[in-house]
Amino acid sequence: MKVFNTDVLIIGAGPAGMAAALQLTQMGIQDIIIVDRDTQAGGVPRLCNHLGFGMRDIHRVLSGPSYAESYLKKIKNSSIQLLTETTVTEWIDEKKIKITSPKGIHTIDAKAILLATGCRERPRSARLIPGYRPQGIYNTGSLQDYVHGYKEEVGKSAVIIGAELVSYSAIHTLSKAGCKIKLMATEFDKHQIYMPYLPFKWWSSGLLPKIPLKKNSIVTNIYGKQRVTGIDLVNKKTGKKKHIACDTVVFTGDWIPDHEMARLGTIEIDDKTKGPVVDAQLRTSKEGIFAAGNLLRGSEPGDVAALEGRHAAQSIEYYLKNGGWYKDRIKIIVTEPLKWISPNSVDLGSSGLPMNRFLFRVNDFIKNKTFIVRQGETVLYRKKYSTIGPNYSRKIDAQWINNINSTEPISISLE
Amino acid sequence: MTNPKKVYDVAVVGAGAVGAAIARELSKYDLECILLEAKSDVGAGTSKANTAIWHTGFDAKTGSLEQKLLTRGYELLLDYVPEAGIPHEKSGAVLIAWNEDQFNSLEGILEKAHKNGVTDVHLLSVEQVYELEPHVNSGALGGLMVPGESIICPFTVPLAFASQAVLNDVDLLLDFPIEKIVENKDSYILSGTGGEVRSRYIINSAGLNSDVIDRMFGFDRFQVTPRRGELIVFDKLALHLVNHVLLPVPTAITKGVLVSPTVFGNIMLGPTAEDLDDKEETSTSADGLEFLWKKGEGIISQLLDEEITSTYAGLRAATDHSDYQIYLHSDKRYVCVGGIRSTGLSSSLGIAEYVLELLKEAGVTLIKKEDFKSIKMPYIGQKEERPYQSEELIAQNKDYGRIVCHCERVTLAEIKNALHGPIPAITLDGLRRRTRCMQGRCQGFHCSADVNEIFELEIERIECGGGQ
Numbered sequence A: 001m002k003v004f005n006t007d008v009l010i011i012g013a014g015p016a017g018m019a020a021a022l023q024l025t026q027m028g029i030q031d032i033i034i035v036d037r038d039t040q041a042g043g044v045p046r047l048c049n050h051l052g053f054g055m056r057d058i059h060r061v062l063s064g065p066s067y068a069e070s071y072l073k074k075i076k077n078s079s080i081q082l083l084t085e086t087t088v089t090e091w092i093d094e095k096k097i098k099i100t101s102p103k104g105i106h107t108i109d110a111k112a113i114l115l116a117t118g119c120r121e122r123p124r125s126a127r128l129i130p131g132y133r134p135q136g137i138y139n140t141g142s143l144q145d146y147v148h149g150y151k152e153e154v155g156k157s158a159v160i161i162g163a164e165l166v167s168y169s170a171i172h173t174l175s176k177a178g179c180k181i182k183l184m185a186t187e188f189d190k191h192q193i194y195m196p197y198l199p200f201k202w203w204s205s206g207l208l209p210k211i212p213l214k215k216n217s218i219v220t221n222i223y224g225k226q227r228v229t230g231i232d233l234v235n236k237k238t239g240k241k242k243h244i245a246c247d248t249v250v251f252t253g254d255w256i257p258d259h260e261m262a263r264l265g266t267i268e269i270d271d272k273t274k275g276p277v278v279d280a281q282l283r284t285s286k287e288g289i290f291a292a293g294n295l296l297r298g299s300e301p302g303d304v305a306a307l308e309g310r311h312a313a314q315s316i317e318y319y320l321k322n323g324g325w326y327k328d329r330i331k332i333i334v335t336e337p338l339k340w341i342s343p344n345s346v347d348l349g350s351s352g353l354p355m356n357r358f359l360f361r362v363n364d365f366i367k368n369k370t371f372i373v374r375q376g377e378t379v380l381y382r383k384k385y386s387t388i389g390p391n392y393s394r395k396i397d398a399q400w401i402n403n404i405n406s407t408e409p410i411s412i413s414l415e
Numbered sequence B: 001m002t003n004p005k006k007v008y009d010v011a012v013v014g015a016g017a018v019g020a021a022i023a024r025e026l027s028k029y030d031l032e033c034i035l036l037e038a039k040s041d042v043g044a045g046t047s048k049a050n051t052a053i054w055h056t057g058f059d060a061k062t063g064s065l066e067q068k069l070l071t072r073g074y075e076l077l078l079d080y081v082p083e084a085g086i087p088h089e090k091s092g093a094v095l096i097a098w099n100e101d102q103f104n105s106l107e108g109i110l111e112k113a114h115k116n117g118v119t120d121v122h123l124l125s126v127e128q129v130y131e132l133e134p135h136v137n138s139g140a141l142g143g144l145m146v147p148g149e150s151i152i153c154p155f156t157v158p159l160a161f162a163s164q165a166v167l168n169d170v171d172l173l174l175d176f177p178i179e180k181i182v183e184n185k186d187s188y189i190l191s192g193t194g195g196e197v198r199s200r201y202i203i204n205s206a207g208l209n210s211d212v213i214d215r216m217f218g219f220d221r222f223q224v225t226p227r228r229g230e231l232i233v234f235d236k237l238a239l240h241l242v243n244h245v246l247l248p249v250p251t252a253i254t255k256g257v258l259v260s261p262t263v264f265g266n267i268m269l270g271p272t273a274e275d276l277d278d279k280e281e282t283s284t285s286a287d288g289l290e291f292l293w294k295k296g297e298g299i300i301s302q303l304l305d306e307e308i309t310s311t312y313a314g315l316r317a318a319t320d321h322s323d324y325q326i327y328l329h330s331d332k333r334y335v336c337v338g339g340i341r342s343t344g345l346s347s348s349l350g351i352a353e354y355v356l357e358l359l360k361e362a363g364v365t366l367i368k369k370e371d372f373k374s375i376k377m378p379y380i381g382q383k384e385e386r387p388y389q390s391e392e393l394i395a396q397n398k399d400y401g402r403i404v405c406h407c408e409r410v411t412l413a414e415i416k417n418a419l420h421g422p423i424p425a426i427t428l429d430g431l432r433r434r435t436r437c438m439q440g441r442c443q444g445f446h447c448s449a450d451v452n453e454i455f456e457l458e459i460e461r462i463e464c465g466g467g468q
């Protein structure tokens, strides 16, 4: 078992990990190892064969594979060591981990570690949907693998569960695979999409209006002993049940961070995001360990993850130069209908550069509410929203963290 | 593939844990035997969907055949399980009393356990309960410890038995449902869509269909009612919450719902108990899952904050009798092994030994083979070293260093191996049971397309005559 020593170890070569690595080299840190368990680096975009990547980080609009490739090209021309087919399997020490690859089992001993392990969609089972377990049930992620990765056929007639950004990737992928989309079903009463999202606007004008949307609907049963033969949809408001014949069901969205390594490392997990608790410098509860990208709270667009990677790189550079960790970390507590906030803590000492924004999500459609950040009686920030919807994130400015002057808990509510 | 002229000495109908154990036992002797299975794999019936507890028989009805064979089966597995490399852990079980009724019945259970020869069972104080299981809800009144209750891999058990039987020259026919049995002088013709097989003796270990087969011999003595048991499997990251099998205190009505670690490192919650008509109704139900959720909340509410990995349902072959339905009919050269309801995984080797005694009684000459081969199964549990952790294996074959299924850390080499061997996987489900691939928390989000591709390529290669 060989031991590799490095300044920075990055776990996960998706947009967050790749962007972090490149940013670090630009800041003069050259000794970086980035590992990914997949046979090819690039993360999820590698299999997102549609336009819509790169606006905010590389200021171009590319397809997922071209986007991943543009990062990988730069990594190849740098001092960064990229190890693919390499899985981090366990922690040996605070900043020392074990890897398995075709080359054997080795350890990497790093001065700082960035966790950028991404997220996944909750499978049907995790959503506790009863019925049989036939073939023909997918998540958007696995569907893309079949269709774009292996040019496999899927079914002939599909139902898409969910009507958020990623659900439209499922439409795209199914259409490419020649599968008819019968309908989309969502538990809400409309599509959940943040209208300013440009790529969506482009093609929503094309395909979307042709696909019926079953509103307020949840899946209550899946039929078929071998292959899916249909599902039951129940309208939450009327209680009416409808059987839909189909041979394919795609469960979209409902993200859960791939937090296995974080949890195995006993890093504190936020009970709302299910990702590591991080402060605005993207520092986790363990000294020297940072987190960025979808691991933090589920899926955002790839460029958002990449920008977080870049930010983490700045914090890592600061840490390698100055040492130290946060002093007084104050947890941010959100209450319903807020679903989560990310980052979810702030450092009173404020060493290093905090991110200049927070992201948050809500559980339901909300009209005319004010977002209020409080510390005790003091209102640190407020902003009015006419509408906010579930399943997409909104951004708030982080200026208010400069006004914190005690370690009292911070709470956020919508009133 | 079958030779319609050949007359076997013994045909075993049904390759679940029980039938496979019987076939393995038969393969120790100089006999021509065949194992017939309706599905595309062994162990693909009830044996694949249960709670996977290796029972001691501490609470079985004293003096019943079930108790006798369970005790013997438990003992035989003690030797077999390490020899064959079957994932298992001697976790022990804790029965927790949550109310006066349950508390008062603990003494009786203790007495019964001792009567059944399970003498290490002992009472636990409330403090001891919480020391052993610090994460269960508050409110326990006391408990009972059953140190011998263990957990076992339900997939490897029938596969090990059947593979060893095949290795020792038992023929195996899959996709071979028996629909008709006719006597032809001193042998039987068993037939169905798969073809025809002849055999002098027949053993009926057809699980849920054991009553149907039994009727083919002119009997009408028991009726199998599929009793569905639904289960919820929680993420491996929940494993630290539960240290032992948490058995409910049995009441008159039901054995109740248990919470248990699995040999793969998950936590399982279940089963329900519901009588159905359809012997293939292995779907889960909204009511069942909700019931389990409430039960889980009452035992260890912390568990429900963890992610769910999967849900499934199994069907117990319940009958209108409380005991196993095992009968010998020497005149008909027939042994019925039916109604092995909810303990068959644990008792299988005991049953097999007993069936051989019955055959001897029926006049079958049993001459031990000299070269009975042992078997070692691929290890898919969490406790011992897995291939991805073995420098030695990876040095031999890089594919042991190529993790394909990340949640369960299944390597390319393991997947390929499962498509070869005495009983290769011929379906993706078979592959799942042999390797764990796609059985983890993402249920194939990351790897199912890869696994599918590897499976198809390798099957194609094998069909074109490629060996391993």
Ligand SMILES: Cc1cc2nc3c(=O)[nH]c(=O)nc-3n(C[C@H](O)[C@H](O)[C@H](O)COP(=O)(O)OP(=O)(O)OC[C@H]3O[C@@H](n4cnc5c(N)ncnc54)[C@H](O)[C@@H]3O)c2cc1C
Pocket: A011, A012, A013, A014, A015, A016, A017, A035, A036, A037, A038, A042, A043, A044, A045, A048, A050, A051, A052, A053, A054, A086, A087, A088, A089, A116, A117, A118, A119, A140, A141, A144, A166, A169, A170, A258, A261, A292, A293, A294, A295, A299, A300, A301, A302, A303, A305, A306
């Ligand atoms: C169906 C779909 C469609 C999308 N469409 C768009 C779009 O149009 N536009 C857009 O901007 N974004 C889109 N996204 C979102 C975008 O892909 C993600 O935001 C982005 O990939 C997140 O980057 P990441 O680095 O956080 O995680 P990922 O890209 O998920 O990368 C994480 C990496 O970590 C690796 N890893 C995990 N655990 C380990 C371990 N233990 N050891 C080694 N490696 C490990 C994984 O193999 C993976 O490569 C889409 C996402 C999906 C699922």
Ligand SMILES: Cc1cc2nc3c(=O)[nH]c(=O)nc-3n(C[C@H](O)[C@H](O)[C@H](O)COP(=O)(O)OP(=O)(O)OC[C@H]3O[C@@H](n4cnc5c(N)ncnc54)[C@H](O)[C@@H]3O)c2cc1C
Pocket: B013, B014, B015, B016, B017, B018, B019, B020, B036, B037, B038, B039, B042, B043, B044, B045, B046, B047, B048, B049, B050, B051, B052, B053, B054, B055, B176, B177, B178, B179, B205, B206, B207, B208, B209, B210, B213, B227, B228, B229, B230, B271, B314, B315, B316, B317, B340, B341, B342, B343, B344, B345, B346, B347
């Ligand atoms: C929810 C649940 C929990 C349980 N928990 C435990 C436990 O914790 N511990 C324990 O020891 N036991 C447990 N059991 C019981 C255990 O699973 C069974 O007793 C055992 O699997 C029975 O094995 P078998 O071989 O008799 O039946 P099966 O596994 O059902 O095998 C019978 C086989 O016969 C085949 N077959 C049927 N008809 C025909 C035909 N006409 N021709 C050819 N083949 C045919 C079937 O396809 C099947 O493969 C549980 C059962 C359930 C349902």
